[in-house]
Amino acid sequence: LGPEFRYSTGVYTAGEIDREGVLHGDLVLKGSGDPLLDEPALQGIIEDLKARGLKRVAGAIVGDTGDFDRSPYGWGWSWDYLSASYAAPAGALNFNKNVISIVVEPAAEPGSPARVTLKPSSGHMRLRSSVMTGERGSSRSVSRERDAGATTVTVTGSVPAGGDAAIDAVVAVLDPAQFTVDCFRDMLISSGIPVDGRARKGSAPAGARMLARHVSKPLREIVTDLNKWSDNLIAECLLRTLGSVRKGSGSVSAGRDVVMEFLEKQAGIEPGAVSMADGSGLSRLNLVTCDSFIRLLDYMYRHRHGTDFMESLPVAGVDGTLRNRMKDTPAEGKVRAKTGYIGGVSSLSGYVTTAAGQPLAFSLIFNNQVGTVAPCREAQDEICAYLAGLTEKL
Structure with a gap:
């Protein structure tokens, strides 16, 4: 593109x-x-x-x-998260990131129903609310659920009397x-x-x-939004756009064909080393090796648009999804990398510049983790700090 x-x-x-x-x-x-x-x-x-x-x-x-x-949606997406904002559906027409905000305003007195509205307000989504106004000083707790395959959203919970109207949740449209x-x-x-x-x-x-x-603004800025903040909707739309522009079909399968052809014919990655099911990485049918990521990173480092690509990546301790990671370590400001996360999986792939001034590509993927992936991220950060601190070239 x-x-x-x-x-x-x-x-x-x-x-x-x-x-x-x-x-x-x-x-x-x-x-x-x-x-x-x-x-x-x-x-x-x-x-x-x-x-x-x-x-x-x-x-x-x-x-x-x-x-x-x-x-x-992507291939293999799970039904139980389709109402979440990170799984918003993608298409040719998208608006407001394809999510609706749920605004809750408490009543004047405890025990009365709270006022719940949707923003933007339209006839697209039906609202069913049982949110009540609690005692002053009570906790604010609101949850939502969209009926599977339907446009009715159920909102439950309680908000304290005397509070202000606030966005308590968002829900993806159908x-x-x-x-x-x-x-x-x-x-x-x-x-x-x-x-x-x-x-x-x-x-x-x-x-x-x-x-x-x-x-729209140019693709280099859109890709920066995607990579800095791990925006799934942008990734899904770009995959379909590739299919539309290059194959005449704005579909996951056509977009996947374009990507796989690029990986094999230009980046030199073996077809069997990558299994692609969507654009965002949300599907558990996506499979890839660290070696494939390294080959892709090496190719993009030398690509004519490599600078745009590298500048789109989060910088450790500075911005995006890495803004709060690797601070006060040798890796701060020296790592540009893309994060990846689904339940039980944590990855980090990108570039690090060592103390000796040598650029290195790296890929770290942790799979099948039980419980929190926080230890995986700590290990990723420690490895990056070690690489950034190298005083001799490899």
Whole structure:
């Protein structure tokens, strides 16, 4: 794709806007997989539509997902975490990281139901709440669960009287495209553009023309967001984008084919050394050797875009997922590496510059850990500190 690649989210119509500003036809929001589309981005599109004279939509709001398939999850993902923010579904249309915040405000008196709302508020998610207001000074404890394969979220718990409204939890949406067009329709109405029709999924008709669009920041910055903070949604969207751009199919399987071809033909990694089931590493069907990571790191160190790649990685003791690790050790500021974690597994792979000025690639993977992986991270940090402290070149 290249570091300057940008996502484009466009608004299309085959209808006409009359003298009163009424669009006689549907307004189609077509996505290309942008994982960072947010409220300011959609508001910018709405302002552009207003500048074109749009004052009312007589048709529907339609979400067009193009060649992206309808499988929003990776292979082998577990049903019990699909409502968690780190497992948000991915697609051609994504909004607000495909999560909804649960805002809880206590009632004035203990024993009364608390006020629970969803943000952004849309018809995409139904709310079932039994959160109560507890005594002043009591603990604040709120939990949520989305019904499996459904759009109903159940919120339970208690919040102390006299407290403020706060975001107590987030929940992943079920259908990112429907969620996006639901929110887009609501934002149009809130911005003074009534919409007669409902929000639904579909395709832009032949001959539809573009009215407005949002262009994302460049891929080098998106990849930095991904690697610095281990953003699963970005990784899943990028995998599907690779499939869409290179194979004509925005699917996990097409994206996987692109990645595996790159690993084998360019990075020189044996196909049998990597088993890839998703873009984020959340699936337990993902398998990889430390040697494969070392080969990839060595290849990227010499790649023409190697600097962009290395600068996207967290720096020990400085930023991202390593900001609180290896502080006050020889590794602080000398290690650039990507963390990896699922239950019982902890990994760290990247680069370290030794005291002798020698750059080294390393990969440390701990599997099948019982209980906390904290000892694994401590061992990783100690190894990195040792390597960073080497005063002679290897």
